[in-house]
Amino acid sequence: MHADLGILRGQLEAIVGGAQVAAGIDQTALFAVDGVIPELVVRPGTQEEVAQVVATCYAAGAAMLPWGGGTAMGLGNPPPRVEVMIHLDRLDRIVEWDPANLCVTAEAGLRLGALQEILARDKAILPLDPPASHRLTLGGLVAANQSGPGRLLYGTVRDWLLGMRVVLPDGERIHCGGRVIKNVSGYDMNKLFIRSLGTLGIVTEVTFKLLPMPTVRAGVMGLFPELTQAWTAVKQALESFLLPEALDFLNPAAVTLLAPALGFQATAGSCGLAVALAGSPETVERQVHDFTALFRDGGGTVIPLPTERTSQAWEAIRNLLERASASNPARILCKIAVPIGRTGDLVAAAGRVGQNCGLQATVVAHAGSGVIWALYLPGSEVVPEERVVQALEGLRGKAVVAEGTLVLQNAPPALKRRVDAWGAPGDGFDVMRRLKLEFDPRGLCNPGRFVGGI
Amino acid sequence: MANKALVLELRQIVGRANVLDNMVNLQLYQYDAYLEEHRPDAVVFVHSTEEVAQVVQACNRHGLPFVPRGGGTNLSGGTIPFEGGVVIEMIHMNQLLEVDCSNLRARVQPGLFNLELGNALAPLGYQFLPDPASQKAATLGGNVAENSGGPHCFKYGVTTNHVLGLTVVLPDGQVVKLGGKAADPPGYDLTGLFVGSEGTFGICTEVVVKIVRLAEGVKTLLAIYDSIEAGSESVSAIVAAGMVPATLEMMDQLVIQAVEASLHCGLPLDCATVLLIEVDGLKDDLELQAKAIEDLCMAHGAREVRVAKDDAERALLWAGRRGAFGAVARLAPSFLVCDGTVPRTTLPQVLRKVAEVGRKYDLRIPNVFHAGDGNLHPLILFDWRDADQKARVLKAGMEILELCVAVGGTISGEHGVGLEKMEAMRLVLSEADLRSQRRVKQVFDPRNLANPGKIFPVPEEVLCAR
Numbered sequence A: 001m002h003a004d005l006g007i008l009r010g011q012l013e014a015i016v017g018g019a020q021v022a023a024g025i026d027q028t029a030l031f032a033v034d035g036v037i038p039e040l041v042v043r044p045g046t047q048e049e050v051a052q053v054v055a056t057c058y059a060a061g062a063a064m065l066p067w068g069g070g071t072a073m074g075l076g077n078p079p080p081r082v083e084v085m086i087h088l089d090r091l092d093r094i095v096e097w098d099p100a101n102l103c104v105t106a107e108a109g110l111r112l113g114a115l116q117e118i119l120a121r122d123k124a125i126l127p128l129d130p131p132a133s134h135r136l137t138l139g140g141l142v143a144a145n146q147s148g149p150g151r152l153l154y155g156t157v158r159d160w161l162l163g164m165r166v167v168l169p170d171g172e173r174i175h176c177g178g179r180v181i182k183n184v185s186g187y188d189m190n191k192l193f194i195r196s197l198g199t200l201g202i203v204t205e206v207t208f209k210l211l212p213m214p215t216v217r218a219g220v221m222g223l224f225p226e227l228t229q230a231w232t233a234v235k236q237a238l239e240s241f242l243l244p245e246a247l248d249f250l251n252p253a254a255v256t257l258l259a260p261a262l263g264f265q266a267t268a269g270s271c272g273l274a275v276a277l278a279g280s281p282e283t284v285e286r287q288v289h290d291f292t293a294l295f296r297d298g299g300g301t302v303i304p305l306p307t308e309r310t311s312q313a314w315e316a317i318r319n320l321l322e323r324a325s326a327s328n329p330a331r332i333l334c335k336i337a338v339p340i341g342r343t344g345d346l347v348a349a350a351g352r353v354g355q356n357c358g359l360q361a362t363v364v365a366h367a368g369s370g371v372i373w374a375l376y377l378p379g380s381e382v383v384p385e386e387r388v389v390q391a392l393e394g395l396r397g398k399a400v401v402a403e404g405t406l407v408l409q410n411a412p413p414a415l416k417r418r419v420d421a422w423g424a425p426g427d428g429f430d431v432m433r434r435l436k437l438e439f440d441p442r443g444l445c446n447p448g449r450f451v452g453g454i
Numbered sequence B: 001m002a003n004k005a006l007v008l009e010l011r012q013i014v015g016r017a018n019v020l021d022n023m024v025n026l027q028l029y030q031y032d033a034y035l036e037e038h039r040p041d042a043v044v045f046v047h048s049t050e051e052v053a054q055v056v057q058a059c060n061r062h063g064l065p066f067v068p069r070g071g072g073t074n075l076s077g078g079t080i081p082f083e084g085g086v087v088i089e090m091i092h093m094n095q096l097l098e099v100d101c102s103n104l105r106a107r108v109q110p111g112l113f114n115l116e117l118g119n120a121l122a123p124l125g126y127q128f129l130p131d132p133a134s135q136k137a138a139t140l141g142g143n144v145a146e147n148s149g150g151p152h153c154f155k156y157g158v159t160t161n162h163v164l165g166l167t168v169v170l171p172d173g174q175v176v177k178l179g180g181k182a183a184d185p186p187g188y189d190l191t192g193l194f195v196g197s198e199g200t201f202g203i204c205t206e207v208v209v210k211i212v213r214l215a216e217g218v219k220t221l222l223a224i225y226d227s228i229e230a231g232s233e234s235v236s237a238i239v240a241a242g243m244v245p246a247t248l249e250m251m252d253q254l255v256i257q258a259v260e261a262s263l264h265c266g267l268p269l270d271c272a273t274v275l276l277i278e279v280d281g282l283k284d285d286l287e288l289q290a291k292a293i294e295d296l297c298m299a300h301g302a303r304e305v306r307v308a309k310d311d312a313e314r315a316l317l318w319a320g321r322r323g324a325f326g327a328v329a330r331l332a333p334s335f336l337v338c339d340g341t342v343p344r345t346t347l348p349q350v351l352r353k354v355a356e357v358g359r360k361y362d363l364r365i366p367n368v369f370h371a372g373d374g375n376l377h378p379l380i381l382f383d384w385r386d387a388d389q390k391a392r393v394l395k396a397g398m399e400i401l402e403l404c405v406a407v408g409g410t411i412s413g414e415h416g417v418g419l420e421k422m423e424a425m426r427l428v429l430s431e432a433d434l435r436s437q438r439r440v441k442q443v444f445d446p447r448n449l450a451n452p453g454k455i456f457p458v459p460e461e462v463l464c465a466r
């Protein structure tokens, strides 16, 4: 590859213009993935240019990675090679915004936060709330299947994405789905690309269905001295008729981190439950009342998050782990997904990993969805890597026994070389491998980073 | 004709009584709710994943295609054995394996009827949300294969939004477990890809679905209109007002008359259309929502709005909607159900054009549809014994799909492509789009044995070569 790099660079410059191709370590180092620095960074300005860039790289045998907002670049195994980083930030246009049909089409490089601002002017929302939404792009949202607390009521990307345009590894452009809310015209190709991490092509445009903005929002937070009290409250909430948008569990370390942002004093050792409520004034008021009662009766102290403070509070909760760790290269962030009823067990196990390894464990769980985020940061003592490896494998083992999985969302590359980011691929792996081989036989799209070495 | 060696092998797998190969029985399996007929070589009743795998392996050894069949209620020819082979009858795999309330999941076998699952969950206070109008006779395996919708999809999504895991017998006979009770399994979303694959990626033998609590309250309204436009404008107005009803269903005059003749639900015979609206959720604001909807409907030209006072009245309104297709059978010996979907706001315009198509081809076309989803079901009436009518029906059907596509819609909202809409696929998909879908089929089923001859139009290269 190296010999032809100059030729490839010239070809790419002919497509996107010289100013949009960066080479040289001072410019490309910013785009390193797990320490691997790309040779070239290209910034196509249109979807057609993306197709030409991809086709050119494919023909040249260059390994390519898409870069959206860069918020999920830590997800996946360390790449064996990266030649061309395809930076999509110039693809940031709204293609069609149809408020009457609650449907929007936008290019993949548009930031989620920017989209939400545009939608809000017409009182609509895309009910997906991952962290770092001001940086996260729509393409990254889809390819890395990012989600947030609101998945309890609203689900994830697969529940809102109606259609997309994709550039396949050889540069061919295809269209999947459409812009109507029910569509079975052939296979559901959207599902092939959601959470595929750019290994089957590059998403260049997405169409989402939307919801009307709820009239009122509010929240309630409960602080519980005992873990079991919190999990009993979760169980009762899930068995009730109540329909919270989100129901997040926070371990004591998370409560301590959050306290300043929400302006309360955390009693040492208490864990928290935060509830987000949205809807009409009547249903929100009723739920605030019921959750307050439920938390109090369960032995909790209640901190109301009234309407005027609720969005700010949830902004803090959503971004808690990100803000506590984004600049720390030593951070280990695990996403554990288990059947809903096993969430409490795995939260406890995730906490013990911290104690056993001398790491500081901050754990937040989307309690009604079975999704747990465990952040580990180094404490005062230096821990042998071997112990961390064993502890993470042990935790993964527990998740697997509970019929779930553990994914390393972020970790130092050295650790990821010892603990696979995804865990053992399941039963369907043979089909996955053949899909990859069919669409990317040369293995050039985000190679080596995905499940089972795909 | 029936391959003797294969039949012997099949009998060894499932037992003598579970294989049908005489002509009368085979003829019973040569059709479904669509218009074409093709005879299978054998029909096999299966009872376990293991049996399905062995039957599929036997088909592989003989290089014969196989077609899974659930309730046979699909409307696109999905269960017709287009290239012969073995029909694998799933109806005996109908166990509800597990209701797991603490994890909000249920595990079912694919032959269970959608309504049976609902009936088992309701006493526990839970429900499975996708509810095709055919739920009495449609299986969950069929729902998965067609990615079925239903009257509650506007608020709650379609089958794919409620399926988390599948056990699948792949077309080569391998058994794989995809997904499961937990969310976001790493790797490609094969579960999501399988849902809606119309039996062409293999056979699902177990399904893990999401269940949710029954809603605390429900309000059902019926708005009655003297013009179709007023009805469909009300639909847009309700959504524009920021409300998300669970149901927004419409029926036009011909359908209402047919429903009344067979079910006596108390619908006015002289109105142009009725809109069935349901709001559900926490009880606190349902009265207010119902009132707001009533006001909106009246402001948009409703003649009258009725609110169901109790469960009995609600059940009656629903019986009318769920029985609509059946009732329309009174109007003519056959009908073709179109399934185009359009952006909601274009409904008035599209319905006018559908009526024009009816006039152009001299065919009666009643309409019953999921208005909130923009999913039309024009029912083109005809007599299947009349070849000329049949030809006009097919042309009219295609024209209706074309006009749906012209306003930004698509050719199928929930009934699937099957044999029916293969040629219409080109209206919405480019050659490159089609090629990418064929490549996925090729990965799942390299020998093209799983329900062959469906979904894809003849490739352009072949057309050109002809």
Ligand SMILES: Cc1cc2nc3c(=O)[nH]c(=O)nc-3n(C[C@H](O)[C@H](O)[C@H](O)COP(=O)(O)OP(=O)(O)OC[C@H]3O[C@@H](n4cnc5c(N)ncnc54)[C@H](O)[C@@H]3O)c2cc1C
Pocket: B032, B033, B067, B068, B069, B070, B071, B072, B073, B074, B075, B077, B078, B079, B090, B110, B131, B132, B133, B134, B137, B138, B139, B140, B141, B142, B143, B144, B145, B146, B147, B148, B149, B150, B151, B198, B199, B200, B202, B203, B204, B205, B325, B326, B414, B415, B451
């Ligand atoms: C009166 C009436 C009303 C209807 N209303 C609706 C509605 O509101 N919404 C809607 O979406 N549809 C509706 N339909 C269409 C139809 O009922 C649905 O498509 C239904 O899901 C089909 O289920 P089935 O068990 O009858 O499947 P079948 O017709 O037996 O099969 C459908 C397809 O699934 C495949 N298949 C069956 N079982 C399996 C399996 N285990 N694994 C893999 N593939 C399998 C078959 O090969 C075939 O391709 C209606 C039909 C009728 C007749």
